[in-house]
Amino acid sequence: xxxxxxxxxxxxxxxxxxxxxxxxxxxxxxxxxxxxxxxxxxxxxxxxxxxxxxxxxxxxxxxxxxxxxxxxxxxxxxxxxxxxxxxxxxxxxxxxxxxxxxxxxxxxxxxxxxxxxxxxxxxxxxxxxxxxxxxxxxxxxxxxxxxxxxxxxxxxxxxxxxxxxxxxxxxxxxxxxxxxxxxxxxxxxxxxxxxxxxxxxxxxxxxxxxxxxxxxxxxxxxxxxxxxxxxxxxxxxxxxxxxxxxxxxxxxxxxxxxxxxxxxxxxxxxxxxxxxxxxxxx
Amino acid sequence: xxxxxxxxxxxxxxxxxxxxxxxxxxxxxxxxxxxxxxxxxxxxxxxxxxxxxxxxxxxxxxxxxxxxxxxxxxxxxxxxxxxxxxxxxxxxxxxxxxxxxxxxxxxxxxxxxxxxxxxxxxxxxxxxxxxxxxxxxxxxxxxxxxxxxxxxxxxxxxxxxxxxxxxxxxxxxxxxxxxxxxxxxxxxxxxxxxxxxxxxxxxxxxxxxxxxxxxxxxxxxxxxxxxxxxxxxxxxxxxxxxxxxxxxxxxxxxxxxxxxxxxxxxxxxxxxx
Numbered sequence: 256x257x258x259x260x261x262x263x264x265x266x267x268x269x270x271x272x273x274x275x276x277x278x279x280x281x282x283x284x285x286x287x288x289x290x291x292x293x294x295x296x297x298x299x300x301x302x303x304x305x306x307x308x309x310x311x312x313x314x315x316x317x318x319x320x321x322x323x324x325x326x327x328x329x330x331x332x333x334x335x336x337x338x339x340x341x342x343x344x345x346x347x348x349x350x351x352x353x354x355x356x357x358x359x360x361x362x363x364x365x366x367x368x369x370x371x372x373x374x375x376x377x378x379x380x381x382x383x384x385x386x387x388x389x390x391x392x393x394x395x396x397x398x399x400x401x402x403x404x405x406x407x408x409x410x411x412x413x414x415x416x417x418x419x420x421x422x423x424x425x426x427x428x429x430x431x432x433x434x435x436x437x438x439x440x441x442x443x444x445x446x447x448x449x450x451x452x453x454x455x456x457x458x459x460x461x462x463x464x465x466x467x468x469x470x471x472x473x474x475x476x477x478x479x480x481x482x483x484x485x486x487x488x489x490x491x492x493x494x495x496x497x498x499x500x501x502x503x504x505x506x507x508x509x510x511x512x513x514x515x516x517x518x519x520x521x522x523x524x525x526x527x528x529x530x531x532x533x534x535x536x537x
Numbered sequence: 538x539x540x541x542x543x544x545x546x547x548x549x550x551x552x553x554x555x556x557x558x559x560x561x562x563x564x565x566x567x568x569x570x571x572x573x574x575x576x577x578x579x580x581x582x583x584x585x586x587x588x589x590x591x592x593x594x595x596x597x598x599x600x601x602x603x604x605x606x607x608x609x610x611x612x613x614x615x616x617x618x619x620x621x622x623x624x625x626x627x628x629x630x631x632x633x634x635x636x637x638x639x640x641x642x643x644x645x646x647x648x649x650x651x652x653x654x655x656x657x658x659x660x661x662x663x664x665x666x667x668x669x670x671x672x673x674x675x676x677x678x679x680x681x682x683x684x685x686x687x688x689x690x691x692x693x694x695x696x697x698x699x700x701x702x703x704x705x706x707x708x709x710x711x712x713x714x715x716x717x718x719x720x721x722x723x724x725x726x727x728x729x730x731x732x733x734x735x736x737x738x739x740x741x742x743x744x745x746x747x748x749x750x751x752x753x754x755x756x757x758x759x760x761x762x763x764x765x766x767x768x769x770x771x772x773x774x775x776x777x778x779x780x781x782x783x784x785x786x787x788x789x790x791x792x793x794x795x796x797x798x799x800x801x802x803x804x805x806x807x808x809x810x
Contacts, residue, residue, distance in 0.1 A: 273637050347547055357555050372775060375568060375771070385577050466645060490648060512654055523645075
């Protein structure tokens with residue numbers, strides 16, 4: 256843009272969104288960080304210490320592992336199912352597009368509703384145990400059991416719809432023509448999938464996967480409703496400590512939040528260059 | 538024959554996916570209209586609306602009104618701000634787009650519970666009303682999505698469009714209202730819908746910053762779902778939380794299909810002229 260004053264107009268357009276975001280995130284992260292270091296106590300003098308981290312350290316390790324497990328498993332299933340659904344919908348004849356309707360129905364469902372639904376589906380006495388006629392005592396503990404099966408199922412279910420929609424939105428314009436051209440040039444179905452379709456879908460799928468990973472790492476309500484009491488993921492641990500009657504637990508709650516923020520930022524920083532490279536390669 | 542086999546293959550592959558997406562919604566739909574459904578019956582033994590009566594008594598209508606207002610407030614704040622930022626980024630009106638994008642995408646990498654618990658004491662000290670803090674925080678969480686959607690829409694729109702309207706004598710405000718906004722309408726609707734959903738679906742930010750006074754539909758659902766198994770009540774609140782959204786989605790699809798159906802007729806008219 257060479258119009259004079261355009262630069263200033265550009266900044267003026269950006270300012271409200273950037274200032275609001277910067278103020279809210281800086282205040283929140285700063286407050287969490289200071290609280291975790293004992294510098295923002297609810298009462299009494301501020302004294303810098305790592306006590307919050309030290310007191311929570313054993314639980315922090317277990318909770319971090321649980322969070323990473325849930326986020327990785329959910330993201331992997333969501334990516335595979337979502338990508339498959341997107342590619343299938345792209346290939347479906349226009350007459351069969353209605354098969355994509357369930358996908359559109361899942362997208363706006365709040366995660367809390369999804370969690371309640373998964374509870375009614377997967378718990379002992381839930382719908383699946385009725386359909387298969389398995390006694391409640393022998394039904395596997397999918398809800399609140401030794402493995403976070405129901406938690407991962409809810410995230411994977413909801414987020415596979417998200418991955419599918421993102422991939423569809425970014426590829427549906429160019430992919431049919433390119434795939435047709437590759438076919439005319441003699442590429443078989445396997446070659447078309449590996450050389451044309453997957454590389455075309457990769458940048459959107461990778462970006463969507465990162466968003467899913469970060470979301471599931473930081474989400475509270477699904478694991479709170481469907482998870483076990485121990486080990487618990489970081490958000491559930493943080494909120495439990497935060498609402499503890501013992502106000503001395505506040506620095507530990509903040510240390511848990513700092514750990515969750517740290518993991519998210521590391522995950523984003525580690526994968527963003529890859530996503531950028533995929534986008535540039537296209 | 539080959540084409541028929543391929544079509545059959547598509548349906549065979551599509552059915553498990555349709556089941557994957559639809560199945561979790563089946564139990565809440567059935568429980569919402571069940572009066573008695575004891576184990577091991579695969580279907581309710583008696584149908585009825587007990588869950589809805591209990592949900593009504595628990596305050597579902599006013600909770601849904603509050604959720605609607607919260608969603609609208611977030612959409613009203615995050616959509617225009619996202620559109621302004623999207624204009625600056627999509628039309629490259631600034632040299633600082635890298636830094637601005639980084640700030641605007643940051644909320645994706647900060648867990649909402651951390652933002653809410655971090656701000657809680659500050660909000661109390663500043664004596665900000667809890668519901669205002671909830672709206673502001675949720676708008677910040679919605680901004681990455683609205684900005685991204687509208688940046689893509691601006692990138693796909695030629696800036697010369699506005700210039701041409703200006704050269705034809707239209708005032709800037711008129712250009713925005715009659716040229717730019719109509720061109721961007723689909724993206725604006727999508728962005729506003731995303732922002733509305735952020736407000737409508739939120740649980741943890743409302744829980745922490747609302748101080749228990751802002752009872753939205755998710756708050757009601759959480760308290761009934763975590764309590765002793767009152768399945769019809771949980772199902773009724775769940776269905777009430779998604780039915781309006783599905784109605785809006787289906788309405789949007791029908792409207793778009795209607796417009797597409799009309800287009801050939803309009804094109805014919807122009808041709809005859």
